[in-house]
Amino acid sequence: MASASSAEASVETVKIKLPEVKIEKRDVVFKVKRYDPEKGSFYWREYKLTITNRTTILDALLRIKETQDSTLAVRYSCRMGICGSCGMVINGTPRLACETKPYDLGTSVITVEPLSNVPPVKDIVTDFDKFFDNHKQVKPWLIRKDEKEQFEDLKEYYPQTEEELNYYLQFSYCIKCGLCYSACPLVFLNKEYLGPQALAQAYRWSADSRDEGAELRLKIVDTDNGVWSCNYSGTCSKVCPKDVDPALAINMVKKMLLSGKRR
Template structure:
């Protein structure tokens, strides 16, 4: 739309006011061009019109995941969403609804990270020598890398949890982010913690809580596919439950 020429857009911000315990919508007018992101517009409003607006952001380039919010009804990263691509003169922005709201567009991510930590999201080994006194690089071939690499790009923005109807209706559900990361580490040939994770997630609020709706994968800004990871994880859980064995095919030596 007209290159660098500015136009005026109405930015409607759904702000949570903790002292009143309610969400109210405030309208602001901002000048935008084809390069303006929703985050740019929010920062502009905060700097020039209303410094009381609470927003969270850091890298401004889709890496940190800090600026997750609901934009025109869909969970997105504000720094990745260009206003011109929305093709509207009125843009509605609100906080993510799948996480407790602290103030305005800022949500509490403590529970999100607690669930992430619960699935042991690190390379687990019982080899003390390897853990504390490694002698050489732990090499992997292309096949071993391909098993987990597509699921390793998660930036922990929380958008997948916000989009998941199960997470929104059942707070105890581990959620797509944590489960996808369980699969990521289970599939790593360097890891020896697969049995520990499979026991933890083999519950109604774990891997079996997922109904494969796919909303999590649709909103991921990096292209991770949590829905696929969870279905593959279900196969691993069933194999372990029936045979007591893990999927050694993914851990080729």
């Protein structure tokens, strides 16, 4: 019987050669649109920074804050495109700063602005209270007629089929970053409009086969400030970092209302 040491010696070592990553550097000017809450006004500030092809916008802003201007206010959390906290307008387009690399934008001047359609708090940080109020209005949770079952039962409602899951799965990837809300021209024109994020979630929960509250939810969005305010510009879907496609979801809600069918 072979000893443990001889058995270990017989195991071949597999070496994996990782591809070499070429690090490139470039000098970039960051033009940041900042907001002064005491004066209630915006102003621009420029910062010069040397970045690499692996630097993200968020990396750059945090380095500026650490080495050049500690007063710069930036909101962020996970740095992995999951939390949605670092949404901002970069070179005119709403993007996640943690997923956007200056090097990929192909320009030596990067403009950074707070998201549109939401009130500024300080610099690039914005107030999402109305955004989340709109989200809550569509009741973004499973509604069950039996409340005891909903809050006290310890078993699943019932197994969903893959087909049932696919009706809403794409729309469950929303991270509430607000990019679609910022890009929507209708939110700019109608401050009472629920917006693409909330309406997409109205579809996500109404299309869920476990949900029993579609009728209630659809009454909430069947208004001039709901789905009928959308004229399908498609900008919301274009900027979504998770390919949720809120414009499609809004059209699906309209289909539900016109057909009287959930699917």
